[in-house]
Amino acid sequence: MGQVKKIGVLTSGGDAPGMNAAIRAVVRAAIYHKLKVVGVKQGYHGLIHDYIEPMTSRSVSNIIHQGGTILKSARSQSFRTPEGRKKAFENLQKHNVDALVVIGGDGTFTGARLFGQEHNFPIVGVPGTIDNDLYGTDYTIGYDTALNTVVEAVDKIRDTASAHSRLFFIEVMGRDAGFLALRSGIASGAEAIMVPEIDTDFKQLNKFLEKGMRKDKNSSIVLVAEGEKISGGAIQAAERVSKEYPGYDTRVTILGHIQRGGTPSAFDRVTASRLGVSAVEALIDDQKSIMVGLVNKEVVHVPFNQALKHKKKLNPTLLELTEILSI
Amino acid sequence: MGQVKKIGVLTSGGDAPGMNAAIRAVVRAAIYHKLKVVGVKQGYHGLIHDYIEPMTSRSVSNIIHQGGTILKSARSQSFRTPEGRKKAFENLQKHNVDALVVIGGDGTFTGARLFGQEHNFPIVGVPGTIDNDLYGTDYTIGYDTALNTVVEAVDKIRDTASAHSRLFFIEVMGRDAGFLALRSGIASGAEAIMVPEIDTDFKQLNKFLEKGMRKDKNSSIVLVAEGEKISGGAIQAAERVSKEYPGYDTRVTILGHIQRGGTPSAFDRVTASRLGVSAVEALIDDQKSIMVGLVNKEVVHVPFNQALKHKKKLNPTLLELTEILSI
Amino acid sequence: MGQVKKIGVLTSGGDAPGMNAAIRAVVRAAIYHKLKVVGVKQGYHGLIHDYIEPMTSRSVSNIIHQGGTILKSARSQSFRTPEGRKKAFENLQKHNVDALVVIGGDGTFTGARLFGQEHNFPIVGVPGTIDNDLYGTDYTIGYDTALNTVVEAVDKIRDTASAHSRLFFIEVMGRDAGFLALRSGIASGAEAIMVPEIDTDFKQLNKFLEKGMRKDKNSSIVLVAEGEKISGGAIQAAERVSKEYPGYDTRVTILGHIQRGGTPSAFDRVTASRLGVSAVEALIDDQKSIMVGLVNKEVVHVPFNQALKHKKKLNPTLLELTEILSI
Amino acid sequence: MGQVKKIGVLTSGGDAPGMNAAIRAVVRAAIYHKLKVVGVKQGYHGLIHDYIEPMTSRSVSNIIHQGGTILKSARSQSFRTPEGRKKAFENLQKHNVDALVVIGGDGTFTGARLFGQEHNFPIVGVPGTIDNDLYGTDYTIGYDTALNTVVEAVDKIRDTASAHSRLFFIEVMGRDAGFLALRSGIASGAEAIMVPEIDTDFKQLNKFLEKGMRKDKNSSIVLVAEGEKISGGAIQAAERVSKEYPGYDTRVTILGHIQRGGTPSAFDRVTASRLGVSAVEALIDDQKSIMVGLVNKEVVHVPFNQALKHKKKLNPTLLELTEILSI
CATH class of the missing domain: 3.40.50.450 (Rossmann fold)
Structure with missing residues (x-):
């Protein structure tokens, strides 16, 4: 050359x-x-x-x-x-x-x-x-900026989740990887995290939900990676939980393109x-x-x-x- | 008393x-x-x-x-x-x-x-x-906090809209009123705003989209109030535009519950x-x-x-x- | 013309x-x-x-x-x-x-x-x-942006004020007017506000400080407008208080030019x-x-x-x- | 035990x-x-x-x-x-x-x-x-939060620095270490960084200032660690530069305790x-x-x-x- x-x-x-x-x-x-x-x-x-x-x-x-x-x-x-x-x-x-x-x-x-x-x-x-x-x-x-954007959004959603004692399923980006969901889940104090890399999510989620109902927990956040395969996404996961645990008032938010932007x-x-x-x-x-x-x-x-x-x-x-x- | x-x-x-x-x-x-x-x-x-x-x-x-x-x-x-x-x-x-x-x-x-x-x-x-x-x-x-939350989110989406020359439909809350969509639309420099109070949205939107295509505009944001009735929401509006103006690369984001929270x-x-x-x-x-x-x-x-x-x-x-x- | x-x-x-x-x-x-x-x-x-x-x-x-x-x-x-x-x-x-x-x-x-x-x-x-x-x-x-900038800064300072039970004097802009100090003071929950338009600041501040010491209050914020004349600014006000109320651990922050900038x-x-x-x-x-x-x-x-x-x-x-x- | x-x-x-x-x-x-x-x-x-x-x-x-x-x-x-x-x-x-x-x-x-x-x-x-x-x-x-706080503050100050073509000296915390100043300086695009660990700051700063004057540069930011020893802090550094380079319109901001707080x-x-x-x-x-x-x-x-x-x-x-x- x-x-x-x-x-x-x-x-x-x-x-x-x-x-x-x-x-x-x-x-x-x-x-x-x-x-x-x-x-x-x-x-x-x-x-x-x-x-x-x-x-x-x-x-x-x-x-x-x-x-x-x-x-x-x-x-x-x-x-x-x-x-x-x-x-x-x-x-x-x-x-x-x-x-x-x-x-x-x-x-x-x-x-x-x-x-x-x-x-x-x-x-x-x-x-x-x-x-x-x-x-x-x-x-x-x-990646770090997107993490902060997700965490900031979840902080906001937790305000309203706590005010109403709701169970929120929040879908984040990441394609077929769970990095964004995993770290933002830990950082936002999510009660459960569903990532493509792990199959047993629903079992863990169930365990958590049963415990939560016993403890009369105030509000909960489940972070779902968009590539998560068992449930197929936040909407499907929320529907499934609504059926199995009618005691929970579930909501879904798909964070979408705000995750790509920002300073x-x-x-x-x-x-x-x-x-x-x-x-x-x-x-x-x-x-x-x-x-x-x-x-x-x-x-x-x-x-x-x-x-x-x-x-x-x-x-x-x-x-x-x-x-x-x-x- | x-x-x-x-x-x-x-x-x-x-x-x-x-x-x-x-x-x-x-x-x-x-x-x-x-x-x-x-x-x-x-x-x-x-x-x-x-x-x-x-x-x-x-x-x-x-x-x-x-x-x-x-x-x-x-x-x-x-x-x-x-x-x-x-x-x-x-x-x-x-x-x-x-x-x-x-x-x-x-x-x-x-x-x-x-x-x-x-x-x-x-x-x-x-x-x-x-x-x-x-x-x-x-x-x-x-109201003022929600406006700032929406505007901050649209600012982020515009980053990515500009990077890819896309047309974004962003749905905001407000029930059957357009206050949030109208003010946040002006503040975020949205190219068009669809509110429940006005019927003629699509005509204006069409005018804008035709002009935009002629000007080879970089990116555009349309703010849609959740109560908007003609199209029925951001998803429907985007679908309709995709059919009529296949030249546009459309995307949808529904801001959701982040609008209720935050400092x-x-x-x-x-x-x-x-x-x-x-x-x-x-x-x-x-x-x-x-x-x-x-x-x-x-x-x-x-x-x-x-x-x-x-x-x-x-x-x-x-x-x-x-x-x-x-x- | x-x-x-x-x-x-x-x-x-x-x-x-x-x-x-x-x-x-x-x-x-x-x-x-x-x-x-x-x-x-x-x-x-x-x-x-x-x-x-x-x-x-x-x-x-x-x-x-x-x-x-x-x-x-x-x-x-x-x-x-x-x-x-x-x-x-x-x-x-x-x-x-x-x-x-x-x-x-x-x-x-x-x-x-x-x-x-x-x-x-x-x-x-x-x-x-x-x-x-x-x-x-x-x-x-x-004005509204500067208010939000000041309030966000005071929120941060309150974190550390509470952690250490301190009395903070925070100086904000506004030239010879107290608009910025007054509104941001209310919005940030300041315990006292010193503005150029009012002469009796120190009397009120004294009253507050004495009450605060009795109540063993955790932390306090005093917002001082840069144009405030009795004390001559946050540094002077803090010095004066330190002498008269040695029980308080005072600190000063002059917010400066961050107040002019930002989205x-x-x-x-x-x-x-x-x-x-x-x-x-x-x-x-x-x-x-x-x-x-x-x-x-x-x-x-x-x-x-x-x-x-x-x-x-x-x-x-x-x-x-x-x-x-x-x- | x-x-x-x-x-x-x-x-x-x-x-x-x-x-x-x-x-x-x-x-x-x-x-x-x-x-x-x-x-x-x-x-x-x-x-x-x-x-x-x-x-x-x-x-x-x-x-x-x-x-x-x-x-x-x-x-x-x-x-x-x-x-x-x-x-x-x-x-x-x-x-x-x-x-x-x-x-x-x-x-x-x-x-x-x-x-x-x-x-x-x-x-x-x-x-x-x-x-x-x-x-x-x-x-x-x-550390990471403080970095983001400093960078966000410098972003705001740069708005006003650019508007007025000024040279800003911004003092950040860090005690006798330059970690905060160094990384936040790079992240905020500072034109020069003064840290305690390096002695030759002023020579580099001078070089930069002379070049800047030739290029008719718009605005400049110098980040000064509070532990910096040659000049003794942002105020002193600004005074020295004002004397040696009267062509520059210098300003000083000491970020202070906002660096310790925040989400x-x-x-x-x-x-x-x-x-x-x-x-x-x-x-x-x-x-x-x-x-x-x-x-x-x-x-x-x-x-x-x-x-x-x-x-x-x-x-x-x-x-x-x-x-x-x-x-």
Whole structure:
């Protein structure tokens, strides 16, 4: 490849708070290291349609605290075809871009791996998703903010749950992983948590509900991951409980897209800043087809192949905590 | 009746942020004016079941900032019967309570009016509901906080709407009134607002959507009041638009119960404090069967009859604002 | 003057949350009514230095929720001279601007009044200041947000005050007016409030402190307006109390500039939107040398002369509330 | 000692958000493991004065989200004397308490180590301080919340800094450590950070200021740790810069006690829950004179001796980030 002189940066897939902090870090690290840098609008879609423009230190002023992504994101069917990727490559060549930083989740990295191999093009990925479901990094950008958003919402719902002695089922995002549900459940003092990774939820929930009725408990919160499979979601879980335990006054709230937005937390901003800078330095160090991640507080390089092949596991200690803490 | 010596306070109906600030004001104003004061738990239900306990200045320490209601709220079928109300009256007599402050919405006041007439018992109502749908007061306690909660949620959703160029339909509470949707729509810069009070929503929405497509607009937010009748809610509105304007990538979020909770805003705390104190002073002044309200920054007394008979109107000026501001 | 065809908008003086919402409203209302519109950067300073640029509906997209002012603000000594104002007038003529909307406080309106008279130039003012000290409007833009910011800060400080049984003196902004201190004091449940408008503060404070010591009260908050004159500020008040009541563990916090920033509240955004639109419509209706204000929920026109001559009064009812509520 | 049957829990030193979540975890874990549990009010002071009361699962309901500490904290001169500690020991014996969990910082652990040795009493410490200055744990409880509080405050100040093109010096807590200043500085996009651990601040700051003046930069934020020694604090630093660079319009804000309060973040609540449970389990496992900490996401046991002897180091990578990111 020779030496990197000009890099591009894009965001792809579902947006996550902190993506702007990552873009800022990529752009400023590039400039700091005397590289030129362009921004690609709308992810791979923009790569194909040549939505490419130069970026300066000023382009990323005053964005570190903004949710969403100033580069926008979009789905691209076309990038799944060799023709689409060829067009993307030609656009990169036209702009003399010789390396890419892509910010996103596993869909983003799957595309990046393929493109990188096909065109021998250096790409480094930065993990940005509220789901925290990427193997090879302790935390993904946006996860901590989404946790705080969920916890803040549950705090509000508990006000009204307590006022009326109700049983609330609250559905949170996370796709087929339970990270968001598990941690936000512990942090919000949920009485039960239903995640895709565990099958025995209903048995535990039943135990809890029977105990709760005996204790004449005031109000209860059950956090349900959207990917939870036994019940099929918060609405179904609530219906089932209503039938089996008619003594409970159940309610359902699906938190929805508020979980993707908002001002990023301090933690996400620092993580995004570190990983953004590290992604650029990895390209300078001639790395490719890797994701930069954070493991035990240190930046690591994880081949896309590894990040995409393995499934990150829930921390079993955290799973046990709920049982202890809802006593 | 003679002079008031001991009053009771209760919250009833849907809870609203600021109810605790109102309870605190009632309790402390009573003590300030040398009255005794008891709290009734779980509204009219607790009145019938004798959930009555003395309150001191300390009982309401450190609650001004808490959402929900420390006195809890509950529905009571029994209070709708003469027998139930008789039981309630007997409990009040047993505790020597000779006047009541009830905090809630129109259901609460309907019960209070009936009970007051039947047993010649002095009751003053304090308007507490996020819906702001009570005639005779400019603002109800909880409305301002709910507005801020909705606006904060829409701000977050706009992050992701912008990132993906989507059209979001967001459903907010308000029962059959559009106050919450209208004001939060203006405050969040919504491109269109659908409220129960107006029939022509879809025509305006269509106009807006056609213009939006021509302008290649980035993202749009439509706020839908839960009581909106033409479409029947956010889900239905989104479906209809998806069919007629397939160019739009639509999404739906139903904000749900987060709107009822949360730390009350400064405005709601001050309103609750003023009205709580005024309710006690109205009882001391030998008033009954009235709601205390806030009109043009001054406290007013509104007979329950008037408050319940009339329907509060949306401000037509605000309705016009949306058209101007979404240009 | 003839008919208005092109207007300018600027922000001046101390910034306030909601100024951007007002700018957005002015720009879009102008476009809605077929006027051209330019933005002046850095207030009167920019008028003199020709920092003037056209604005479109897009220029004000996605700013309704941002604190600060996209047009920036600055002091201008030069605008206090006839020569400076002449230069400003020439720049407006050069750009064919035939009317101005100025957003700010009394300093801003003083300059506007003078400039308008000297050059027979139509100007309408929009009240934007966190101090709420403008006669002729119930609320100024930014006041409600600042109230919420102060109350949120005091809530946090009360956590630590309670944990340690301390007496906190918290100084808030407001220049020589006590609006911010008074309302935020009530809303945060402050045990005492010291405002410039009242002389007897220390007597009341003493009474309270003696009672507090007898009751072995946990923690107390005293809100001090920065313009308070008897003690001269929170630091001095705390020192005085420390000497006279050595039993209290006193602490001081000066909230400072966080009070000027932050995402505007729903209330401020709606007020800003209404007043911004009304300012443009007033110019179209051939008005000049007025401030648009909000009185009893309706927009009013107040001559600059009146707004600047009178001093807005604190609501005496609110002053009494504190004594009742801190019992 | 034999087997633990009854434990006590207390909070001591400066309070930190998340202490209540830790208390809740200790109490519930104790009950879960069939231990009895008492709460000690006001830390070591309460130990000496017998402010000891039984706790149940209900005593810690609805506190996970509250700032401060329901057990309160206080300084105790008396506990520094052998007599005081003897009295404390007698009180513990009187209540049949045979082990303690203490939540606090290094002062708390110093007292605990001494007391534990003197009376052969098992004590486990839980690190709770916003300063994050305890060796042996990656994070202390309260640090993440304080970071978010600082970052949110700086976001607000930047609104007004940008509006007026000012240079702000913001002083944050942290005692003689720079953890809070460093991370919040990166997260808030501060242009410079002054921490006690680094001597060369002014040189770097000067470089930055000269560059800034050349670039006509809009606004700048300098975060100053309260323990910073070269300048002696934010006020002094601002004065010095005002003299050397009269072109800058400088302002100072000392954030103060808001940093200690507020609803704990999701991260702090999870950490507090884990460490609280682990502390109880360590006592059951016959451990003593240790702090439980979190290192690389796992719970570790650190002897008080080690935790108190070593000084935790700032992450050098983070120090370099600022230079890159403020380019």
